[in-house]
Amino acid sequence: MRNIKDLVLYEADRLRKYKHIDSLCRQPVDWPLIERHYADMMRVAxxxxxxxxxxxxxxxxxxxxxxxxxxxxxxxxxxxxxxxxFRLKYLSEPDLRRTIHAATNKSEQFNDFAKWLVFGGEGAIAESVRHWQRKVTKYNDLVANCLPKRHTAPTSLFDFVP
Structure with missing residues (x-):
């Protein structure tokens, strides 16, 4: 986890002490506030x-x-x-870390591939109108999904020739 030293973990209970993570917990949770407004939160949900x-x-x-x-x-x-x-679960479960890392890499590879596919402007969308930006993004994703999957972005269009 990047910048783990900057994470702020909250103490669940001031009465309980945990041997290995107490030094990470910096602030207590305001449980009375959550209890007081629980009905309102449920109403919103x-x-x-x-x-x-x-x-x-x-x-x-x-x-x-x-x-x-x-x-x-x-x-x-x-x-x-x-x-x-979530942070405590992430730190304590290596399988969860591996799964998140793999999914993040896969997503980043797809984004690199989609960025490579954008013609002209090196990936910059020239339109300043939001719905046109969405259209350009959706069409680019559509094209990226139609092409054969690769582990890395191709270096030229000739990489697609069988």
């Missing part, structure tokens, strides 16, 4: 699941920098707990 509210709307509302938005701080606190749990 059910609204998204039922299609009454889009996730982008929720993010826009929670993304405001208002100090009065307690639900925003509650979701942030819960997110810190979730990230800490």
């Amino acid at each position: 059910v609204s998204i699941k039922a299609g009454k509210m889009t996730p982008s709307t929720v993010l826009r509302r929670l993304g405001s920098e208002s100090t009065k938005n307690k639900l925003r701080f509650t979701f942030r606190e819960l997110g810190q707990v979730t990230r800490t749990l």
